[in-house]
Amino acid sequence: MDKLVIRSLDEIDNVAREFVEKYGSSRIVAFYGEMGVGKTTFIKALCRVMGIVDEVNSPSFAIVNEYHTAGDDIIIYHFDFYRLKNVEEALDIGYEEYIFSGSYCFMEWPEKIEPVLPDERLDVLIEEQDDGTRIISVKEIK
Numbered sequence: 001m002d003k004l005v006i007r008s009l010d011e012i013d014n015v016a017r018e019f020v021e022k023y024g025s026s027r028i029v030a031f032y033g034e035m036g037v038g039k040t041t042f043i044k045a046l047c048r049v050m051g052i053v054d055e056v057n058s059p060s061f062a063i064v065n066e067y068h069t070a071g072d073d074i075i076i077y078h079f080d081f082y083r084l085k086n087v088e089e090a091l092d093i094g095y096e097e098y099i100f101s102g103s104y105c106f107m108e109w110p111e112k113i114e115p116v117l118p119d120e121r122l123d124v125l126i127e128e129q130d131d132g133t134r135i136i137s138v139k140e141i142k
Contacts (some may be wrong), residue, residue: 006042006134015136016045023138024050026122030100030110033126038134043078043128046106050074058108075103081112081113090116110138 031039053070059065125137
């Protein structure tokens with residue numbers, strides 16, 4: 001398992017850049033971590049370094065947001081499954097169409113849809129340390 005460290009918000013874009021360089025070929029990324037640990041903040045940084053021009057916000061109420069680069073050569077679907085009551089709700093919004101679209105899919109609270117997560121993905125765990133540092137643990141699932 002690979003680990004990246006964010007010591008302050010000043011470093012987040014550099015860590016996001018390193019993440020994209022190492023794992024940019026992985027299209028499905030499941031972000032785990034406690035409420036408020038920085039999942040959305042890290043996803044915003046990833047989108048920034050990937051050239052997304054759309055405003056990146058947590059899709060807490062919409063469940064999924066769609067972001068594009070200027071030339072539409074990259075599309076990112078950003079999911080927040082926190083409010084889902086069951087897996088069927090994810091299927092009802094067309095989850096499988098997004099996942100199998102070939103576009104990037106960044107998922108917050110993937111444990112809510114564990115039974116339908118793709119077999120091949122990146123699992124990313126973000127943990128806050130006592131000093132505010134964030135440890136990002138990355139595991140490739142195949």
